[in-house]
Amino acid sequence: MKFSRTSQRRVILSELRKLKSHPTADELYTIVREKLPQISLGTVYRNLDQMAEAGIVQRLELCGRQKRFDGNIDRHYHMRCPDCGAVKDVENDRMSHVESILSDVLEDLDAEGFWIEFTGQCKDCNKPRVEII
Amino acid sequence: MKFSRTSQRRVILSELRKLKSHPTADELYTIVREKLPQISLGTVYRNLDQMAEAGIVQRLELCGRQKRFDGNIDRHYHMRCPDCGAVKDVENDRMSHVESILSDVLEDLDAEGFWIEFTGQCKDCNKPRVEII
DNA sequence: CCATTTTTAGTAATGATTACTATTTTTAAA
DNA sequence: TTTAAAAATAGTAATCATTACTAAAAATGG
Known part of the structure; x- marks a missing residue:
């Protein structure tokens, strides 16, 4: 499976990288919706999990x-x-x-x-x- | 609040102490039901939490x-x-x-x-x- | 024995996460 | 640039661990 370049994934990652707060998926969802009001919570979950799996972000715990x-x-x-x-x-x-x-x-x-x-x-x-x- | 002595709590603790497997609440529930078939899952959860709070058992993670x-x-x-x-x-x-x-x-x-x-x-x-x- | 406190079983509710689906977007090759 | 295949999406439904609720039962301490 290859990563496609989507605005959703780009915004999720860039917003996460701005934060020092180690947000939960739903906290990040709230933030990302300011840029992408149509994004769904499932998309945030899926992208965070995929990026964690790929080592692009860190999943705590x-x-x-x-x-x-x-x-x-x-x-x-x-x-x-x-x-x-x-x-x-x-x-x-x-x-x-x-x-x-x-x-x-x-x-x-x-x-x-x-x-x-x-x-x-x-x-x-x-x-x-x-x-x- | 004081601990009352109940058979439910006694069996939960003694079964937990027999195990090396660090069971989840529902795993322990399955085991305890062999001794106390009427016990409810909520009772297992509540007792484990109370005992963890009191330092009688350890909650992992x-x-x-x-x-x-x-x-x-x-x-x-x-x-x-x-x-x-x-x-x-x-x-x-x-x-x-x-x-x-x-x-x-x-x-x-x-x-x-x-x-x-x-x-x-x-x-x-x-x-x-x-x-x- | 008796009033008070604690606990219980059973059930309902909660809340985080995952699964599903039809549609849209991205990709890469012709 | 089309175009077919792959990947991703929004929206919704389902799952599953845990917690909350409640009326009844049991334990406690005098």
Whole structure:
């Protein structure tokens, strides 16, 4: 599939690039409609997804559509399979070093906390790729 | 508000603690129904949220309900305000050090990538807390 | 036991996203 | 430049995870 050049895609991209606010699709829809009053919300969604897939824009967040829960409340880390969507615990000794640096970063930024997640394919995963974002 | 002791909450928690799979609410609902066939999906949702709020279980993922997009595709980091949900870019020199350690971690884990996100209140945020998860 | 608070099951509503479809636009080659 | 194929569009309907609502039931603490 090739990208066609359309005014909709051009305006969506240029408006997104002007913003520092990391907008949602519907926020961008509101902005883009000032230039293209006839554009539809579905067009905004479709173009953002296509451009994210192509690496032209960044889609924030790794998490899927559904919330996931963990009975283990100790600090530990997860790896999410981009193909089947499964989430598994991972362990690595270097993470304590990462945590100590990030605790300094938190002070610098005056932030409250951080979240780290890994992506990687399950060893035993043969399922077709699912859209996890 | 105090927690009452109910069989629903007890079974939800004990079944969750048995699992390594980080289930979604509806996956857990399916499992819990084997013990309590009359339980409703809403009860599972409500109890998981309450227990997450109380720190008894962990809710994975930080991201909100809506996807967010960024025109800047260079590697950089975000801080999400737990009160108003806004997402802002943050910068810190220590992050390059974190990245170099994490690239070793990726090799160890045979993972593909990582995602880091910070939480922290906006300086100018007076909005009431919104449920971002 | 009893009044108050909390929780429940069941159902309806919400809201973000995706799917569908007939039409229009873009593309690239003749 | 036509022109046929491919891609994209607007508008609408459908989906699906989650939340809200409600009357009834259960738990709590005196």
